[in-house]
Amino acid sequence: MAIPKVFVASIFLSLLLLHQVQAIHSNKLTSNAVSETSYKPKINCGGACAARCKLSRRPRLCKRACGTCCARCNCVPPGTYGNLEFCPCYANMTTHHNKRKCP
Structure with a gap:
């Protein structure tokens, strides 16, 4: 008993279509996960730096220094001093003399 060529071709095309649908679905899932984690809304650097520098x-x-750091990092640590662990980018910026740039 021979299997008709049309039947074999339809099975092959069905498997190919299923594979394509799964690939598209997995790409949508990974692109959504990347976009959700990589999107971070811009903060109000003026207000954040005014609070940081009030004392x-x-x-x-x-x-001025805080504004530069905030624009680059989109982050300002809470409080008026310290708390640099909340914003590693802000904490790691240095001047030409290897002093901490951000207040």
Whole structure:
């Protein structure tokens, strides 16, 4: 008993279509996961830096440095001093003399 060529061809095309649908579905899942984790809304750097620098002896200098760091990192640590573990990018920026750039 021979299997008709049309039957074999339809099985093959069905498997190929199923494979394509699964590939498209898995791409949508991974692209959604990447977009959800990589999207971080911009923060208000002016307000965040004003709060960070309100007790500084040189508030204008502090706000300028903080604004630069915030624009690059999209993050400002909470409070007026310290708490750098909340924003590693902000904490790791240095000046040309290897001093901490961000207040």
